[in-house]
Amino acid sequence: MEQAGIYDARKIDHLIENVSENELSDLAELFKIFGDSTRIKILFALFHGEKNVTEICEVLEMNQSAVSHQLKILRTSKLISSRREGKAVIYGLADDHVKTIIAMGKEHIEE
Amino acid sequence: MEQAGIYDARKIDHLIENVSENELSDLAELFKIFGDSTRIKILFALFHGEKNVTEICEVLEMNQSAVSHQLKILRTSKLISSRREGKAVIYGLADDHVKTIIAMGKEHIEE
DNA sequence: TATTCATATGAATACTTTATCATATATTCA
DNA sequence: TGAATATATGATAAAGTATTCATATGAATA
Numbered sequence: 001m002e003q004a005g006i007y008d009a010r011k012i013d014h015l016i017e018n019v020s021e022n023e024l025s026d027l028a029e030l031f032k033i034f035g036d037s038t039r040i041k042i043l044f045a046l047f048h049g050e051k052n053v054t055e056i057c058e059v060l061e062m063n064q065s066a067v068s069h070q071l072k073i074l075r076t077s078k079l080i081s082s083r084r085e086g087k088a089v090i091y092g093l094a095d096d097h098v099k100t101i102i103a104m105g106k107e108h109i110e111e
Numbered sequence: 112m113e114q115a116g117i118y119d120a121r122k123i124d125h126l127i128e129n130v131s132e133n134e135l136s137d138l139a140e141l142f143k144i145f146g147d148s149t150r151i152k153i154l155f156a157l158f159h160g161e162k163n164v165t166e167i168c169e170v171l172e173m174n175q176s177a178v179s180h181q182l183k184i185l186r187t188s189k190l191i192s193s194r195r196e197g198k199a200v201i202y203g204l205a206d207d208h209v210k211t212i213i214a215m216g217k218e219h220i221e222e
Numbered sequence: 223t224a225t226t227c228a229t230a231t232g233a234a235t236a237c238t239t240t241a242t243c244a245t246a247t248a249t250t251c252a
Numbered sequence: 253t254g255a256a257t258a259t260a261t262g263a264t265a266a267a268g269t270a271t272t273c274a275t276a277t278g279a280a281t282a
Contacts, residue, residue, distance in 0.1 A: 036270080096120070182260090195249085
């Protein structure tokens with residue numbers, strides 16, 4: 001299974017050495033966030049740029065309350081960031097790890 | 112947020128383009144698998160080599176039934192592979208994506 | 223300031239998931 | 253073949269989760 005140069009195997013191995021019980025729990029918590037269609041859709045909606053809540057609702061075709069509940073979970077996990085601009089609250093990806101994690105997942109399911 | 116050369120940003124961007132509704136569901140399903148402490152612990156237990164069920168139970172300090180139930184989920188998701196050797200069934204990681212995905216997760220929570 | 227628009231949040235419900243218990247299956251060995 | 257060991261699995265209870273509805277908060281504007 002060649003990884004097409006996307007990562008460096010040695011660095012990967014180093015990253016997963018000596019992981020504490022607590023870190024394992026944190027990891028599970030993190031992945032749990034990605035493990036929901038609605039939240040994954042929100043993250044994808046933000047891949048190409050920031051969006052406010054109304055726009056996210058339109059993309060997902062879901063009601064505002066459901067979306068806001070999930071936005072809160074993503075915010076709490078620091079996967080997305082938010083700022084208010086007038087009446088609207090604008091959301092964006094917090095950092096590039098989100099993209100990488102999802103890309104790795106996509107690469108896996110493609111096989 | 113420099114990624115220390117662990118991945119190539121262009122390839123990441125390419126991977127997450129044009130993702131269908133179905134692929135999003137599959138992705139959520141995949142991450143759901145990682146989103147459980149027991150399963151993450153099993154995967155870590157297998158990082159340094161294959162183990163049979165009894166050994167996995169010892170590492171996790173969990174009862175055999177609970178472990179087997181989670182092994183089945185990991186097997187079904189093709190994250191681990193198994194083979195029988197006498198009375199024992201030996202499990203190992205199915206491929207390197209597992210390591211990569213978890214390493215990315217770890218990198219994220221470290222910040 | 224009253225109203226409207228945008229977002230957040232609490233409570234309730236329906237749905238999912240995990241661990242446990244009991245038991246079944248598979249393999250080895252006496 | 254019968255007992256022992258290793259693993260798998262079905263059913264159930266307990267815990268967790270997502271969506272919906274109703275309502276609250278916050279900001280802009282008439």
